[in-house]
Amino acid sequence: MRRRSLLLAAVPAGLATIAGCGDDDKSASSKASASPSVSAAPPPKIVEGPLPAITAGTKFNEKPTVAKGTGQPAENLAVKTVIAGSGRTVAENDFIQANYLGQIWATGKVFDQSYDRSPLVLQLAKGSVIDGWRYALAGKKVGSRVEMAVPPTLGYGKEGNAQAGIKGTDTLVFVVDLLNAFNSKSSATGKPVPQTDTALPKVGTNTDGKAPSIDVPKADPPKKLVSNYVLEGDGAALKADQAILCQFKGVVWESGKPFEQTYTTGRLSQFSLEQMQQIVKGLSQGLVGKKVGSRVMIVVPPDLGYGDTPPSGGVIKKGSTLVFSVDILAAM
Structure with missing residues (x-):
């Protein structure tokens, strides 16, 4: 099985199986993967910056190089659409397919990236991914490149992520290329x-x-x-x-x-x-x-x-x- 992404939330959504089958179509509602409930807390304030410069790999779906953050990062979630796509708009609870790179603001250390592996597929839902991604990517269009700086409260919290070398005080910088999005109205395209x-x-x-x-x-x-x-x-x-x-x-x-x-x-x-x-x-x-x-x-x-x-x-x-x-x- 391929390596699990480090940016998944602490309790990632499980994989559903066709373990028990009922009499009619209604049975599927309890077996197929359910959309986690949306947080009742109000959305965080989103600001435009500051954000480090992307110094290389500036094309869509090209592995980027990102400068180290300078000065103090914003206390809020900073989000910028670097390249605007023209695909369908992503909504919370959609599944997205994306390539991404994540690094630590203060050191510029890359802690995870998918460009050398394969695109990530995950649900943009509470409990499935860190909250910074949920709020930063909802409303963006497929084909977009989005850069974000995620404060600890919307990332891994005070505990950080020891596996990735992330401390509880670290702001995280991500570049995300939105390759595709899926919801309950999606079909095969062949x-x-x-x-x-x-x-x-x-x-x-x-x-x-x-x-x-x-x-x-x-x-x-x-x-x-x-x-x-x-x-x-x-x-x-x-x-x-x-x-x-x-x-x-x-x-x-x-x-x-x-x-x-x-x-x-x-x-x-x-x-x-x-x-x-x-x-x-x-x-x-x-x-x-x-x-x-x-x-x-x-x-x-x-x-x-x-x-x-x-x-x-x-x-x-x-x-x-x-x-x-x-x-x-x-x-x-």
Whole structure:
């Protein structure tokens, strides 16, 4: 599993799994990742500076070099849009995909950065990320570069972060390149792939954030795992040790009844492919190697699903074959 970012809040949001499936679409609301509640405290005052100069790597999504802070930093959150993007506006509780660099104001020491690894994906929500990011990035547009100076009260507090070498009195400087943003209305962005096999389910290709249709043929299900593109994206192929951010819908082949989905819940789902391997093995296996930005139709035979031990009280029975439509929004 790739290294966890140091800027996550002390209690990062957990990864949701499809552990128990209910009778209808309402069941998904308790299983998909919930948006943490917004703090009741008033937003902090935001000022324009002071902020250190970006001395190199000045283009969007280029690894920056930032000068050491001079003088005393502001007591408030200082925020500047260095490059204005033209994408959609980010709102609190959205998930963002970003590259970033963080350093300590007084010393200029870089304590964390993603440009040499892979972009960070996290929820812009209380409990998921330090408060300075929540307040500085809400309202910014995708495609923007934002610089901020975060006082301790909106960072790691009086305790600091010993792992990163951050003291409880340190103001932190970040440069953040907003690459993408996702919410409950997000869909896969790939190109439609012909669905010509009449013996397999046909999945809708709508990209409006609504649940796609899943039409199951009146035929016996395949006995082996099937994983096909419905919309093929152009992102990186998923690896077995990654987690994903997604929209999904699942139905039972034999009855056509849905057992879980995210599209009407106002929430997205996050899960680790390694963890899913222990729950619905076929779902994990069907996603490995598929490209980010895709919609994938996966048929999971009983031996790679719940087999003879289905979740109690639901529409999944012993020996049920499961059909999933999964929109892979981002890899985490």
